[in-house]
Amino acid sequence: MATTTPLTPPDQRGKPPPIPSGALWWAVCSAAALGLAACSSLVPHRVWGTAAGAGYLAAALLASRGRSPRTAGAVAVTGSVLLPLLWLLAVDRAQLEVRVVARSAGLLLAEGTPYLQHPVVPEDFNPYLPGMAVFGLPEAVAGPGPLTDPRLWMGAAFLAAFALALPAGARGGPL
Incomplete structure (x- = not known):
């Protein structure tokens, strides 16, 4: 039989700690x-x-x-x-990770996999799951530029996910 008793005793329940501000x-x-x-x-x-x-x-x-x-x-x-x-x-500067994502998209289109078959130096290694290559597809298809930069597409995906999560967070109860 399942219990519905809360795990935290009532005298220990309280408000969550304040968010620093x-x-x-x-x-x-x-x-x-x-x-x-x-x-x-x-x-x-x-x-x-x-x-x-x-x-x-x-x-x-x-x-x-x-x-x-x-x-x-x-x-x-x-x-x-x-x-x-x-x-x-x-100024066309980015961390190595951005170039890895862009290169993985090019590899995905050209070879069917976002990974180099035999990475030699650390810069050749792609530590990301295959789905990250999606963010590099605009650059792989249209060439490098400010509007095809993977950072913009990662940011857009974050904002979309955040917008979808807002209503759930506003409910105040468990998801």
Whole structure:
């Protein structure tokens, strides 16, 4: 017989811990991002760290002046996601992972598999499941460019999945 008794005793149930927010949270995020920018030897990491650090710092200033959390969050997302992405697209720089996804799509179209038969150096190895090659298909079909970059298509898939998940999260109960 199955039990319907909750596993957590009533006296131990409570509200979930608060999600960190406010000026201090954004300042910590800014310090972490700027630390990465200062310590990394990879150009995409330095670009992201610098832009994100500035965006998070601006969000901290807005939060400390009483602006809404949504406003601070929008500024943080702009600095940590949109600005570095647009900059890296404009100067045609990407992390190795982006090139791996693009190459795997080309291999999928040409050879029927997203994997090199005999990888020699680490850059030849594709650690992703075959479905990741889908994000490189626009570049494999239409050639490299800002609109065919796999990062845009990965971002679009994330936003679509997030939009589909929002109604489920708004219900407040178990899925």
